[in-house]
Amino acid sequence: MTRVLVVDDEPQIVRALRINLRARGYEVDAAPDGRTALDLAARRHPDVIVLDLGLPDMEGAEVIKGLRGWTSVPIIVLSARHASEEKVETLDVGADDYVTKPFGMDELLARLRAAVRRAAPPEEDAVVVTDDFTVDLAAKKAVRDGADVRLTPTEWHVLEVLVRNAGRLVSQQQLLREVWGPSYENETGYLRVYLAQLRRKLEKDPSRPRHLITEPGMGYRFER
Amino acid sequence: MTRVLVVDDEPQIVRALRINLRARGYEVDAAPDGRTALDLAARRHPDVIVLDLGLPDMEGAEVIKGLRGWTSVPIIVLSARHASEEKVETLDVGADDYVTKPFGMDELLARLRAAVRRAAPPEEDAVVVTDDFTVDLAAKKAVRDGADVRLTPTEWHVLEVLVRNAGRLVSQQQLLREVWGPSYENETGYLRVYLAQLRRKLEKDPSRPRHLITEPGMGYRFER
């Protein structure tokens, strides 16, 4: 779950943000001043910070610098000041975005989504592991006994559909449609050939498949 | 040097941006429409894109989607529309920031600095070593048997994309998009020529490549 730290000394703004963020599945912490904000940021490691300028105890710029000393968490600044110099200074000390009050909640949430999105790690590899072999969907790679297994485009495509539906039955028609196209729905012979190929390359005992399983008369299923 | 791609069909805005950016040491490319923008983005790999909505040939959202299909370069949108829905939609399809016209040049430049700053990679050791050769991504150099290998710009670009995706399969379309641009996705002949060149210059036995590997029908893969 995404964690948001809201820093503002006006209770009604904190309240409005808390309600809106909670409703969208965010976890919300709140701090009424800069000191508490720095403390909570260190302890709770939020995924994004919404920071109101004009806190009672510290300059906004000081809060940002205090954060930037050790974290690159996205900071979205809220401010009543429209002055260009203030925006420039705030952004240049390390803020990621600057929203002027009064602000539209929809827009703030959209900017928050954008900030979280680009801070997210670039995409993890979707790796599926079985006792006998490993399938890396992102790298388009299958490994067995430590060695890469070479798969042809069609073999890979069939395997991919099955693995993405791991544990579920995939009907022959569905497989044929996704790999060969809608007009090949009756070519069940293709499936027999390619499933045999895949088993020969991946299963320990191809005659007794443990992962690429036939459901007679229905379709095929990948079990990890 | 930081490279900026300015996308706008109004010459005076392009001109103003170009002058201001040049004066601050940026390298500036400009595109008057979406099609040119996508092409230039692929060929020049800007560090940030300033995109005006309301281009003559494409919807702004379409341009953003076209970019987001293969790159995470920061996109700062310029727009005359202040409507909240437009901001939300634009940010949600992948824009990083949304600035309404008329805009202050100082503010835009500050937002641009912020976008570039947070996109900057955390100073990685960009040296990849294999048994047969070494690739230094930062220095843009390849070394084999202690001697520098001379690579043409295109050769280097192809190698760079493959090395940055080390171990992962890179499809022919992806490779062509990133090196030649989206309109070259069918020119698979280029790949055959350039992969042959790279193998001849880098592999010990070019007829049996150990690192620049072809996956027939799918793409290419760099293995260290």
Add this chain to the structure above:
DNA sequence: GGCGGGCGTTAGAACGGCGTTAAGGCGGTG
């Protein structure tokens, strides 16, 4: 117990894709 349909397995032929080379064209440089 014979029969037929579905499935697994194998091999070969056709096709398209890939590696390789070299020549032409283009732009940049001295």
Add this chain to the structure above:
DNA sequence: CACCGCCTTAACGCCGTTCTAACGCCCGCC
């Protein structure tokens, strides 16, 4: 203006993939 790299393009031969057909097996059904 001539030269030189680099990119593009085309031609050719080879290799891998896909398709197709044939055969054997198992199982349920008549």
